[in-house]
Amino acid sequence: MITLIGDVHGKYRRYHEIIREKERYPYTLQVGDFGFNYDTLLNVDPNHHVFMPGNHDNYDVLYDVPNCIGDYGFKSLNGVDFFFYRGAYSIDRDLRTIGIDWWEKEELSLQEFENAKEIYKDVKPDIMISHDCPQFVSFELLGPNQKIYQNTTSWALSELYNIHQPKYWFFGHWHISKKIQHGLTTFICLDELETYNLA
Numbered sequence: 001m002i003t004l005i006g007d008v009h010g011k012y013r014r015y016h017e018i019i020r021e022k023e024r025y026p027y028t029l030q031v032g033d034f035g036f037n038y039d040t041l042l043n044v045d046p047n048h049h050v051f052m053p054g055n056h057d058n059y060d061v062l063y064d065v066p067n068c069i070g071d072y073g074f075k076s077l078n079g080v081d082f083f084f085y086r087g088a089y090s091i092d093r094d095l096r097t098i099g100i101d102w103w104e105k106e107e108l109s110l111q112e113f114e115n116a117k118e119i120y121k122d123v124k125p126d127i128m129i130s131h132d133c134p135q136f137v138s139f140e141l142l143g144p145n146q147k148i149y150q151n152t153t154s155w156a157l158s159e160l161y162n163i164h165q166p167k168y169w170f171f172g173h174w175h176i177s178k179k180i181q182h183g184l185t186t187f188i189c190l191d192e193l194e195t196y197n198l199a
Contacts, residue, residue: 001199002027002080004129006190007172009056010035014193019049027078029069031172031190032086032131033057036101038065050077054131054173055088059103071108072116074123080198083125085116085160088132088173089151113156120160127198128169128185134158137169137187140180161185170196 003025008015012035019028032054038061041049046066053062053071062068069075072085087107096102108116133141135154142148161169165184177191190196 001197002029002077004028004170004190004196004198005030006194007031007033007054007056007175007192008035009033009192010037011193012037012040016040018193018195019044025195029077029129031129031170032088033172038062038067041065041067052084052129052131053086055090055106056101057103057106059105060099071112072119074119074125080127081125082127082129083120083123083166085128085130085157088153089149091149107152108156110152113152113159116156117160117163121163124164124166126167128160128166130157130169130171132157132173133169133171133187133189134161137180137182138174140182141174141176141178141189168198170198 005018005028008030018025028049030051032052033056034051036058044067050067050069052069074083089107090102093102132153134157138148138154169185169187172190174189175192176189177194178189180187
């Protein structure tokens with residue numbers, strides 16, 4: 001079993017309260033937007049507790065953090081196999097400062113998407129974990145009156161879904177706790193610091 005943890009956004013005290021419950025949460029994967037300072041992870045075991053970058057993460061330093069699982073790929077944690085795809089588009093990017101609370105690398109490039117797509121096609125995962133979600137899920141999640149911005153990440157995730165529909169697709173980003181069934185896939189959105197036990 002592993003436990004998924006929703007966006008942290010710098011609320012490190014609550015994050016540590018969760019992972020300190022070792023019997024309840026022995027292995028965790030945080031689904032992005034951890035925050036901009038990773039010193040809080042210095043004494044956190046990267047074999048048990050990892051995070052996947054979102055759009056509110058520090059891309060100048062996060063790749064040097066042992067707890068970061070990287071950009072995309074197929075991974076196993078405590079016997080649970082999953083595909084992951086990081087990043088998202090910041091709709092508030094105009095209000096942020098480059099290198100302080102916004103990074104151009106927040107979304108994967110088209111070439112990185114192509115590389116991820118080839119792996120995804122090969123493994124056809126049962127479990128998909130991303131920070132954002134396919135665009136059609138955003139519409140269902142937020143309703144018809146909410147403005148949805150066209151962006152590379154939600155397009156790329158839609159393309160992956162068109163290639164293969166996993167049984168479960170977990171994501172954060174939208175700060176909503178909600179489950180949506182679409183085709184063969186159950187999409188589960190995690191609210192901030194929400195936990196979900198995945199066997």
